[in-house]
Amino acid sequence: MPEGPSIVILKEAVQQFSNRKVLAFSGNSKQVDFGAFTGKKVTAFASWGKHFLICFPHATLRIHFMLFGSYRINEEKETPPRLQFRFTNGTLSFYACSVKVITTPLDEVYDWSADVMNPAWDAGKAIKKLKARDTMLVCDALLDQDIFAGVGNIIKNEVLYRTGIHPLSTVGHIPLPKLKALVKQAVVYSFDFLKWKKAFTLKQHWQVHTKSTCPVHHTALKKTYPGKTKRRTFYCEQCQELYS
DNA sequence: AGTAGTGTTCGGCC
């Protein structure tokens, strides 16, 4: 569920409830005053990176699925929903997710140009942010939501392989053309992810993530937990150059 | 059938 493209899929799947009035609203979230949203109309569904946003005239509900969150449309799960909306044309339920109420205008909360899937995405700003973090390891930089909102661990591994950059490379030592390729592919792979996920073929397109051999050299891939983020990292020592 | 992970926040410690 969690990476940016999956949130875009969710946003598209719930459009049937856009501009609909909430007939009933319940759940086990402690963050939400359910009465404050009952009878209100959903003005829009939006997203920023891995954040899913349900907009109302007076406030926005921010949903983050973390590792285990899920949702159902016109279906029920056994587990109690964190949030459950009933509309005239169906129900929308969220499970095991983090929920927050946002009352500040969204443009003040979110820098839309940092979201790799947003039309406002600004590659130049991403390059500037990377240059300002010159001692950071690239494996950590790709997971930094202030730079690449929406990028998760799968996208990280695949983008590093595509661009031939070793995960332990230091951002400040990566040549500018390579850095530009990295920023470019963070977006390109995210949209590939979206396309493949919709077609239920995402996993079969993975080149290194969860894999044990390099698709080019047929030699063993490395699997480590590097950097500050210590997330599972798959890479090929022959294909991916170390800049340090 | 047990394990590990598409993620983030928080509190404690040094």
Add this chain to the structure above:
DNA sequence: TGGCCGAACACTAC
């Protein structure tokens, strides 16, 4: 102060 680390959260595919 601030960086680092582990725990917590809570589900399910492999």
